[in-house]
Amino acid sequence: MKILIKGGRIVDPASGRDEIGDVFVSDGKISGTKEKTDRTIDAKGLVVAPGLIDLSARLREPGYEYKATLESEMDAAVAGGVTSLACPPDTDPPLDEPGLVDMLRRRAKALARARVYPIGALTVKLAGERLTEMAELAEAGCVAFSQANAPLADTQVLWRAMQYAATFGFPVWMRAEDPCLARGGVAHDGEVATRLGLPGIPAFAETIALGSLLQLVRATGSRVHVCRLSTALAVEMIRAAKKEGLPVSCDVGIHHVHLSEMDLGYYDSHCRLEPPLRSQRDREALAAGLADGTIDCAVSDHTPVDEDQKQLPFAEAEPGASGLELLLPLVLKWGAARKLPLATSLARVTSDPARILGVQSGRIEPGAPADLVLFDPGQHWRVVLEALKSQGKNTPFLGYELAGRVRATLVAGSVVYEA
Amino acid sequence: MPRSFPHNPQLNANGELQHLLSIEGLPREILIQILDTAESFAGVTEREVKKVPLLRGKSVFNLFFEASTRTRTTFEIAAKRLSADVINLNVAVSSQSKGESLLDTVANLSAMQADVFVVRHGSSGAPYLIARHVKPHEHVINAGDGRHAHPTQGLLDLFTIRHYKKDFARLTVAIVGDVLHSRVARSLIHGLTTLGAPEVRVIGPQTLLPARVETLGVRVFHDVRAGLKDCDVVVMLRLQNERMNGALLPSAQEFFKHYGLTADKLALAKPDAIVMHPGPMNRGVEIDSSVADGPHSVILPQVTFGIAVRMAVMSIVAGN
Numbered sequence: 247m248k249i250l251i252k253g254g255r256i257v258d259p260a261s262g263r264d265e266i267g268d269v270f271v272s273d274g275k276i277s278g279t280k281e282k283t284d285r286t287i288d289a290k291g292l293v294v295a296p297g298l299i300d301l302s303a304r305l306r307e308p309g310y311e312y313k314a315t316l317e318s319e320m321d322a323a324v325a326g327g328v329t330s331l332a333c334p335p336d337t338d339p340p341l342d343e344p345g346l347v348d349m350l351r352r353r354a355k356a357l358a359r360a361r362v363y364p365i366g367a368l369t370v371k372l373a374g375e376r377l378t379e380m381a382e383l384a385e386a387g388c389v390a391f392s393q394a395n396a397p398l399a400d401t402q403v404l405w406r407a408m409q410y411a412a413t414f415g416f417p418v419w420m421r422a423e424d425p426c427l428a429r430g431g432v433a434h435d436g437e438v439a440t441r442l443g444l445p446g447i448p449a450f451a452e453t454i455a456l457g458s459l460l461q462l463v464r465a466t467g468s469r470v471h472v473c474r475l476s477t478a479l480a481v482e483m484i485r486a487a488k489k490e491g492l493p494v495s496c497d498v499g500i501h502h503v504h505l506s507e508m509d510l511g512y513y514d515s516h517c518r519l520e521p522p523l524r525s526q527r528d529r530e531a532l533a534a535g536l537a538d539g540t541i542d543c544a545v546s547d548h549t550p551v552d553e554d555q556k557q558l559p560f561a562e563a564e565p566g567a568s569g570l571e572l573l574l575p576l577v578l579k580w581g582a583a584r585k586l587p588l589a590t591s592l593a594r595v596t597s598d599p600a601r602i603l604g605v606q607s608g609r610i611e612p613g614a615p616a617d618l619v620l621f622d623p624g625q626h627w628r629v630v631l632e633a634l635k636s637q638g639k640n641t642p643f644l645g646y647e648l649a650g651r652v653r654a655t656l657v658a659g660s661v662v663y664e665a
Numbered sequence: 666m667p668r669s670f671p672h673n674p675q676l677n678a679n680g681e682l683q684h685l686l687s688i689e690g691l692p693r694e695i696l697i698q699i700l701d702t703a704e705s706f707a708g709v710t711e712r713e714v715k716k717v718p719l720l721r722g723k724s725v726f727n728l729f730f731e732a733s734t735r736t737r738t739t740f741e742i743a744a745k746r747l748s749a750d751v752i753n754l755n756v757a758v759s760s761q762s763k764g765e766s767l768l769d770t771v772a773n774l775s776a777m778q779a780d781v782f783v784v785r786h787g788s789s790g791a792p793y794l795i796a797r798h799v800k801p802h803e804h805v806i807n808a809g810d811g812r813h814a815h816p817t818q819g820l821l822d823l824f825t826i827r828h829y830k831k832d833f834a835r836l837t838v839a840i841v842g843d844v845l846h847s848r849v850a851r852s853l854i855h856g857l858t859t860l861g862a863p864e865v866r867v868i869g870p871q872t873l874l875p876a877r878v879e880t881l882g883v884r885v886f887h888d889v890r891a892g893l894k895d896c897d898v899v900v901m902l903r904l905q906n907e908r909m910n911g912a913l914l915p916s917a918q919e920f921f922k923h924y925g926l927t928a929d930k931l932a933l934a935k936p937d938a939i940v941m942h943p944g945p946m947n948r949g950v951e952i953d954s955s956v957a958d959g960p961h962s963v964i965l966p967q968v969t970f971g972i973a974v975r976m977a978v979m980s981i982v983a984g985n
Contacts, residue, residue, distance in 0.1 A: 440875040441689070443789040443813030443851060448876070512674055513790030557768055559788030561811070 247284055247659060248272045254289025254620060258296065259593030260600075260609035269294055271616040274659035278612030287661075289620055292653055295592050296608045297329025297360075297617035299599040301419075301497055302473065303548035303570055305331075305362070306637075307353070308346065309338025314550035314637035316350075319570065320359040322636035324663035326571035327619035327652040328546075329360050330600075330607055335367040336394035342367035342378045344386035351387045359662045361617070363389045363603060365419060368407050372396035377407055380416055389603060390417040390471065395520050395565075397425030401458060408468035417602075419471040422459055422480065423521060427451035432561045434524040438507040444561060447522050449477040456480050463492050471602055472496035475541060476521035478531030485540045495602050496540075499547040500576045501567055503533045505642060515556045515563035516642040519547075536594055537584050543599040544580075546573040550638020568638035575648035578623060582649075588623070616659040625651040674796055681985040684796045684805040685978050687814040689855040696859055700824050702977035703970070709746060710972055719980045720749035723780040727753045728771075729808070730786040735944060736808050736818075739968070740783045743975035749781070771795050779803055781983055789813035804982040812846050818943055819852025821974040823860065825967050826898055829939050833857065837864040839892050839934075840883075842902035842924060842951050843873045845913075849943045850902055851881070858882040868892035869924060872913040889924050896934040899961075900941045901926050901951045909950070917950045927953045931961060939963045 249271040256267045269289075270277040303323065306314040323331055333350075335341035341350070347364045354362035366388030370376040373396075380391055391411055398404050398420075411418045428451045433439040435446025456472065460483065463470050475481060475498050487494050501519060506529045510517045517523055535541040549566025556563050569576075573595060581591025600608025607617045627633060629643045655663035673690050677683040682695055709717055725744040727737050737753065744751045756770060765773075771782070781804045784792045789811030796805040809815040830836055838857055844850045844867050857865045858881070867878060868886040879885055886892030893899060909917040926940065940952075940961045948954045957964060 435876045437877045437880045440877055440881065441851075443811050443848060445812075446876055512793050554766065557766070557794070559767070559786065559791040559794055559811075561788050561790075 248281055249659065250283040250286045251289050251294055251618070251620065252286055254292045254294035256294045256610060257588050257592055258610040259589045260597040261611065262589050263610070264587070264589050269610060269618070271656065271659045274616055276610055276612055276614050276616050287620070287654060291622065292620045293588065293623055294610070294618060294620050296596040296610055297619045297655060297657065298327050298573060298595045299603065299608050300328045300331040300546050300548070300570065300573060300595070301543060301599050301602065302545040303328070303331040303333055304336070304550065305333050306550055307337065307350065313552050316353055317357060318635065318637040319548070319550065320354065320357050322570040322634065323360040324655040324657070325635045325652060325665070327574045327621060327655050328570055329617035329619065329655060329657045330363065330603070330605065331360055332363040332365050332389065332603065334365050334394040335392060336372060336396060340367045340372045341365070341388070342370050342372070344379070344382045347383055347386040347388055358660070360657060365390050365392045367391070368393050368418065369398065369403065374398040374400055374403055377410055380411060381414055384414070384416060390419045392419040392473070393421070395421060399425045404458070405462055405466070408462050408466040408470070412466045412468035415469070417469040417471055419473050420459055421473045421521070422452050422456035424451045424455040427454065432518065432522070433510065434507045434522045436507055436525055438510055442510065442513065449479065449524060449528070452477050452521065453479045453483060456483055460487050460492065460494070463494060467493070469493045474499050474502070474521055474547060475532060475535070476502055476524050476528060478528045481531045481535035481540055485535070488540065495542045497543045497545045498532050498536055498541050500544045500569060500573055501547070501642065502529065503536060503544060503580050504576060505529065509642060510560070513560040514642065515558065515560050516567060516640055516644070518560055518563045518565045519567060520565045533580060533584065536580070537586060542594070542602060544573070544577055544594045546570050548636070548638070550636055551640045553639065556640050566640065568634065568636045568641045570636055571634055572629065572641060572643055572648070574619070574621060574652065575650040578650040579648060616656055618656040619652055620654040621650055621652045623650050625649065627651050674793060677985060682982050683985060684792070685816050685982060686792050686796060686805065686807045687855070688816045688819045688852045688859065689814070691859065693859050696820070696823065696856060699820055699974070699977050699981060700827060702981060703824055703973040706973040706976045707970070709976070710969070715746050716748055717746065718748045720744065720747035720983055723749045723983055724778060725749045725751050725781045725783060725979065726774050726779045727751065728756055728774070728782050728784045729754065730756045730784070730791070731809070732757055733785055733809070736785065739971045740808060740975055743972050744979060746972070747976055747980055749979070767791065767794065768798055771798060775799060775803060781806060781979055783808050785809045787811055806978060806982065809848055811848065812851070813848050814852050815848040816852050817971070817975050817978055818849050819856045820978065821967060821971040822853045822900065822941060822943070823856045824970045824974050825941060825963055826939070828970065829963060830897060833860040833862045836862045836897045837866070837895060838862055838898040838900065839866040839868055839896045840900045840902065841868040841889065841892070841926065843904050843908060844869055844878060844902065845873045845875045846905065846908065847902050853900065854881050854883055866892050866896070870914070889930060890933055893930055893933045896938055898939055898941065899926065899931065899934055903943060903945065904947060904951050921950055925949070925951055925953060926956050928955055928959070931956055941967055944968070
């Protein structure tokens with residue numbers, strides 16, 4: 247299948263290119279030459295960009311099919327312009343053995359929508375005690391190893407896991423959170439938690455754990471990607487670590503770029519997230535760190551939760567927000583608020599995560615995989631239940647009007663979504 | 666991202682009290698209305714026939730997800746004195762243990778034609794969830810949710826203070842002890858700041874004060890003697906048994922020595938200071954018996970006023 251995408255505004259963050267033009271797709275790849283095409287897509291008025299790469303999206307399979315299925319979430323991904331996603335290992339059972347990873351990849355491949363990159367469990371059952379067979383898991387397709395949101399209280403195990411991963415050159419993806427300091431907490435330990443009477447998670451639960459992680463990076467040489475920063479001080483620490491030359495990268499959940507503890511309102515359980523929404527100062531530092539590149543990328547941290555688990559008192563509600571379909575409009579909103587060039591804001595969800603994953607996609611150049619999104623940056627749409635394909639309707643943005651609507655998504659040169 | 670703060674769920678479209686969920690966010694006029702109404706009911710509780718027909722034909726459901734004898738009883742008495750039918754549900758040991766969800770329990774009771782739900786729950790915010798799901802003619806009264814609020818207790822504390830001190834405008838009030846876990850403290854602080862008490866102090870070790878507590882509009886003291894100096898009102902908080910030895914406090918004895926209210930510490934307050942306690946008291950932990958039973962103590966009158974205040978709240982919400 248050869249496709250001509252005609253007359254769109256081509257934005258390629260990797261090269262900084264931003265111009266009106268045509269894109270040719272041939273044999274699943276971007277083609278450099280004009281060929282006779284089978285199909286022409288009129289992209290006039292649309293942005294043509296690399297498909298989004300989301301470094302954290304829960305598909306809920308295996309084990310939590312009542313919350314979401316691979317099929318529903320892959321539909322949501324491509325409807326949101328996400329063409330590649332990394333899924334954390336906190337499934338049931340966790341992704342701690344090759345058979346599970348293999349099955350997930352096969353099922354995802356059979357659906358032929360977004361590309362799925364499984365992240366393997368760092369420890370068996372994510373229990374934080376024994377290392378998984380990382381080499382076997384990597385062979386089955388795991389691109390990195392992580393504890394997801396499961397605690398790893400034993401720093402000795404973390405140290406050994408990082409040494410072992412470094413031996414094979416496997417990246418370790420960790421959230422920085424001291425499980426003892428976070429124990430029992432459900433909201434940022436600050437003004438709002440005090441007012442609402444919610445047990446708090448102090449900001450230093452993150453920075454203390456991040457300090458340990460960075461020391462262990464120095465000790466082991468392990469390549470570490472720090473997931474879901476939530477505090478201003480953590481952004482500072484990453485900035486210094488990068489300046490020092492440590493092999494670290496990091497991401498932020500897109501919700502944390504826009505929301506703060508203030509948004510908990512009267513116990514809005516859709517704002518119950520991990521890590522918790524923090525102060526407005528923290529949010530500002532995250533938004534600024536993402537703009538200057540200290541924070542490498544923005545992720546949806548997509549977590550479908552069924553409504554029954556959200557219709558509970560705040561502390562009892564299951565944490566997480568649905569986000570695959572909101573990642574693009576929320577990145578555009580952040581970029582517009584900071585007056586960033588479109589190529590810069592899109593880089594945080596395309597070329598930057600591609601670099602962290604070590605994949606060829608995330609760019610528009612001859613020979614690169616034809617993973618593309620066509621979107622109308624000016625089209626406003628209201629976030630309502632019916633507008634979301636994900637089975638998880640749990641979003642704090644319900645009722646909001648956002649700009650940026652995906653019109654078509656291509657993966658490996660095939661149109662997998664059109665609206 | 667700027668979000669429009671959601672409409673105050675306690676007030677109806679006319680700005681009247683629809684539910685009582687928290688003292689925070691209530692206008693001064695409504696607080697005064699409740700206190701004045703309670704004043705008028707105080708007489709009723711002293712009559713031989715202690716009943717008024719205001720809630721005749723109405724059903725009040727006492728929905729206690731957390732065990733409580735005293736608060737439940739005072740709500741029951743208050744409802745009965747208003748001539749309402751009272752149904753007590755000890756949900757902690759019935760539906761919840763069978764796995765029924767909070768909202769299903771409420772929906773079932775609502776189907777039995779409730780007018781007022783009096784709710785106590787161990788989780789902060791639970792009454793807000795219930796208030797969002799009840800029918801327009803049903804009212805929710807928070808009888809204590811987690812660490813968040815205990816507004817009728819806060820109101821009876823305000824009533825007590827007004828009864829003895831007349832005016833809030835010149836008062837210094839100290840709240841002593843476990844503020845971190847206290848819904849009573851949070852409710853009283855909001856009430857006092859709304860009614861214009863110029864100085865509200867919280868006194869306790871760092872481990873028992875919540876993060877950024879000063880943002881509630883209080884002065885923070887760790888030294889109890891400095892904090893009690895020249896106070897008009899001293900409110901002692903209950904220290905739960907399970908918090909007496911562990912990471913928060915080494916022992917009840919050490920707590921008593923440093924923060925327990927004794928006659929010599931109370932002597933630092935104004936000579937006519939009153940001493941309050943929401944009960945149940947731990948004698949010898951947060952308060953010495955000689956103070957609890959002494960001339961400054963208004964702890965038992967608080968309980969009596971509690972009935973009038975709860976009558977006032979129920980009659981006002983059910984009348985709106």
